[in-house]
Amino acid sequence: MTALQGWLDQPGVTIVLIGALVGIAASLLGAFLVLRRESMLSDAISHSVLLGIVLAYLLTGTLDSPLHVAGAALAGLGTVWLTDLLVRSRRVKTDAAIGLVFPALFALAVLLINVYARDVHLDTDAVLLGEIAFAWLDEVQVGGLEVARSLVTMLVITLVNVLFVVVLYKELKLATFDAQLATALGLRPALVGYALLGLVSVTAVGAFDAVGAILFVAFVIVPPTAAYLLTDRLWRMLAIGCAIAVGSSLGGYAAARALDVSIGGAMASTTGLFLLVALLLGKHGLVVRTRRRGAPRAPAPVGSVATPVAPGPIAEPARERRA
Amino acid sequence: MELFGLLGDFTVRTVALGAALVGVVAGVLGSFALLRQQSLLGDALSHAALPGVCLGFLLAGSRRLEPILAGALITGALAALLVMLLTRTTRIKTDAALGVSLSLFFAVGTVLLTYLQRHQGAAQAGLDAFLFGQAAALVPRDLRVLGLIGAVALLAVALTWKELKVTTFDADFARSLGRPVVAIEFGLTVMIAIAVVIGLQLVGVILMVALVIAPAAAARQWARRLEGMVLLAALFGAVSGVTGALVSASVRGLATGPLIVLVASALVAVSLLLAPGRGVAWQLAQAASQRRSLRAHRLLVDLYRLGLAHDDPRYRSEQGMLDAYFGGRTAHVLRRLQRRGLVERVEHMPEEGAHWLLTDAGLQQARALLEPFGTRPADSSAGAARAGPASRADSSDGGAGAGAASSADAPAAEAGASGADEPLGGGR
Numbered sequence: 001m002t003a004l005q006g007w008l009d010q011p012g013v014t015i016v017l018i019g020a021l022v023g024i025a026a027s028l029l030g031a032f033l034v035l036r037r038e039s040m041l042s043d044a045i046s047h048s049v050l051l052g053i054v055l056a057y058l059l060t061g062t063l064d065s066p067l068h069v070a071g072a073a074l075a076g077l078g079t080v081w082l083t084d085l086l087v088r089s090r091r092v093k094t095d096a097a098i099g100l101v102f103p104a105l106f107a108l109a110v111l112l113i114n115v116y117a118r119d120v121h122l123d124t125d126a127v128l129l130g131e132i133a134f135a136w137l138d139e140v141q142v143g144g145l146e147v148a149r150s151l152v153t154m155l156v157i158t159l160v161n162v163l164f165v166v167v168l169y170k171e172l173k174l175a176t177f178d179a180q181l182a183t184a185l186g187l188r189p190a191l192v193g194y195a196l197l198g199l200v201s202v203t204a205v206g207a208f209d210a211v212g213a214i215l216f217v218a219f220v221i222v223p224p225t226a227a228y229l230l231t232d233r234l235w236r237m238l239a240i241g242c243a244i245a246v247g248s249s250l251g252g253y254a255a256a257r258a259l260d261v262s263i264g265g266a267m268a269s270t271t272g273l274f275l276l277v278a279l280l281l282g283k284h285g286l287v288v289r290t291r292r293r294g295a296p297r298a299p300a301p302v303g304s305v306a307t308p309v310a311p312g313p314i315a316e317p318a319r320e321r322r323a
Numbered sequence: 324m325e326l327f328g329l330l331g332d333f334t335v336r337t338v339a340l341g342a343a344l345v346g347v348v349a350g351v352l353g354s355f356a357l358l359r360q361q362s363l364l365g366d367a368l369s370h371a372a373l374p375g376v377c378l379g380f381l382l383a384g385s386r387r388l389e390p391i392l393a394g395a396l397i398t399g400a401l402a403a404l405l406v407m408l409l410t411r412t413t414r415i416k417t418d419a420a421l422g423v424s425l426s427l428f429f430a431v432g433t434v435l436l437t438y439l440q441r442h443q444g445a446a447q448a449g450l451d452a453f454l455f456g457q458a459a460a461l462v463p464r465d466l467r468v469l470g471l472i473g474a475v476a477l478l479a480v481a482l483t484w485k486e487l488k489v490t491t492f493d494a495d496f497a498r499s500l501g502r503p504v505v506a507i508e509f510g511l512t513v514m515i516a517i518a519v520v521i522g523l524q525l526v527g528v529i530l531m532v533a534l535v536i537a538p539a540a541a542a543r544q545w546a547r548r549l550e551g552m553v554l555l556a557a558l559f560g561a562v563s564g565v566t567g568a569l570v571s572a573s574v575r576g577l578a579t580g581p582l583i584v585l586v587a588s589a590l591v592a593v594s595l596l597l598a599p600g601r602g603v604a605w606q607l608a609q610a611a612s613q614r615r616s617l618r619a620h621r622l623l624v625d626l627y628r629l630g631l632a633h634d635d636p637r638y639r640s641e642q643g644m645l646d647a648y649f650g651g652r653t654a655h656v657l658r659r660l661q662r663r664g665l666v667e668r669v670e671h672m673p674e675e676g677a678h679w680l681l682t683d684a685g686l687q688q689a690r691a692l693l694e695p696f697g698t699r700p701a702d703s704s705a706g707a708a709r710a711g712p713a714s715r716a717d718s719s720d721g722g723a724g725a726g727a728a729s730s731a732d733a734p735a736a737e738a739g740a741s742g743a744d745e746p747l748g749g750g751r
Binding site for chain 1: 357360361362363366409412413414415416417418419421422423425426427430431432433434435436437438455529530533536537540543544576577578580581582585588591595601603
């Protein structure tokens with residue numbers, strides 16, 4: 001016990017653990033978002049979660065009430081719902097709807113902070129950079145141990161996300177790859193989608209303190225995308241995503257210590273290095289593809305005709321199976 | 324009005340001019356981004372400007388605007404290239420590519436920002452202002468730089484207008500005309516990056532995407548042609564910019580960027596609700612008026628049919644029976660028809676309540692309504708009975724009887740006129 005306490009008392013351990021938990025929680029959900037082509041919704045959610053946090057703060061006057069998480073989750077789901085509403089009105093396209101809703105909510109949140117919450121720890125820099133460096137200062141008692149509050153929060157959120165993915169694995173898989181079949185089997189893929197995005201919102205709140213709202217997006221999107229280039233199996237994609245997240249937390253912390261820069265930013269940047277490696281060496285990466293193209297029985301030249309750059313149906317459920 | 328009184332102040336005038344300029348350029352180029360469904364590219368471009376801002380500052384060693392803007396433009400273009408590389412050479416989809424590009428560039432940006440703040444003494448240089456925008460930081464020299472860049476971008480749009488238009492709406496057609504579509508698309512992306520970059524100082528990297536999308540999305544609701552949309556988007560952008568900048572200048576401590584974005588978002592909301600033709604309120608009103616006129620037409624035809632069934636074009640129908648035949652309450656519809664002089668109310672027998680009959684004008688209109696559908700005697704069962712609203716066609720004996728009777732008794736002129744036409748019934 002005392003050995004564990006001594007270990008936890010080192011700020012570095014706490015920081016790396018929090019970063020790893022944020023990464024695992026985010027990339028587990030992110031894998032499904034990437035496959036459903038809804039990645040940019042995580043960007044939208046991570047911005048508008050701030051509005052929920054600010055409103056909860058204005059209502060309760062504190063920054064760590066249960067209302068805090070509930071408000072943020074509601075704001076996240078509200079963003080998704082508003083975006084959906086705009087798309088269904090058929091007056092703007094999906095990409096524009098996403099880009100209209102979250103900046104408006106985020107702008108409102110920033111102004112509310114400007115007006116009402118000037119003096120609290122909710123300053124706008126924290127929104128962007130996170131304060132993982134100070135996470136170990138705020139501790140709570142858990143089973144005789146002094147543990148950083150953020151660590152406990154992120155541990156709970158991560159466990160919830162792991163449970164969600166394990167228990168609903170089949171449903172999530174089917175809703176992601178074949179929403180029509182899922183509907184035919186009575187699985188309510190839309191409900192699964194909202195549950196997924198609700199958990200993304202909750203995770204964003206937890207991550208908000210650690211790495212900041214926007215860097216959270218890196219943890220949601222980049223590790224699963226890198227894993228997507230490495231494997232064709234869903235469970236492997238999830239596992240690789242988690243491994244990359246943990247590696248980024250370790251590597252990012254070391255880099256941030258060496259250069260004395262933002263720890264959250266360094267962790268998020270490190271995910272990019274993993275993506276670069278996957279991009280070059282992965283099963284679906286550039287080197288393999290180029291070599292395959294150079295082989296005698298080369299397939300028809302891929303990408304010879306310029307493919308359109310228009311974004312795919314982001315908020316719509318993926319219609320195709322993964323190749 | 325107090326707001327506009329501020330325009331007398333020199334600093335405020337500078338800021339308002341700058342905001343108007345930013346709004347105009349973002350509105351014009353945002354229109355193309357919106358129509359090409361590339362709105363979120365603006366998001367990636369604006370987040371990706373952060374490392375460029377820091378690099379520009381680092382290399383120039385001062386807060387001069389030109390190197391900072393050049394840096395932002397370069398990293399923005401790199402982010403766009405990364406998106407293109409990922410989507411064209413791997414199986415990563417556009418949304419993930421945008422997210423990757425946005426978050427990684429921004430992450431590197433925060434690393435650079437904290438590095439500069441802790442090592443280069445940049446904390447006082449106000450680089451933070453580029454996150455959410457700061458109106459007060461704009462000086463006339465900056466305005467000239469921004470004006471020059473903006474003018475170049477607008478001039479480029481004007482000169483390549485036809486190419487931009489055809490590439491936006493039909494890239495395949497443009498390619499078949501031999502236009503360099505890839506070059507045009509790349510140029511457009513660079514120009515959108517320029518629009519983002521010149522707004523950084525006023526709106527900030529996080530919210531600049533809104534100023535690219537919102538004015539264009541609002542303008543799209545009012546305009547049917549590209550020319551009108553682009554001009555309107557420029558106007559909306561300018562209005563948002565000036566209003567936001569003025570409010571920010573008059574109330575201490577309110578960041579400029581969020582204010583401008585909120586004004587632009589409000590314009591979008593108003594446009595979605597009220598724009599003629601596309602607006603939600605407009606379409607609701609139109610649907611209501613169509614429902615009204617459809618009800619009126621149905622009732623006229625019903626009265627006419629009842630007349631035919633009774634061998635009396637001026638047959639007096641009892642209101643309760645009309646309700647049953649019409650399948651709903653008819654009192655308000657009848658009153659409207661009465662005001663237009665198409666039906667007449669008579670007290671047939673006092674204890675039986677109101678009776679209604681068609682006036683000459685009403686008779687004429689009912690015939691005119693039925694004419695395009697034709698009422699050939701031979702098609703009595705299939706055609707005429709279903710010429711009325713489908714809901715009633717198969718239900719009551721009265722309906723079928725009236726339909727059959729109407730076609731049997733139809734005036735010869737009507738049957739003859741429509742003889743060549745297909746009866747309505749079969750197809751519906």
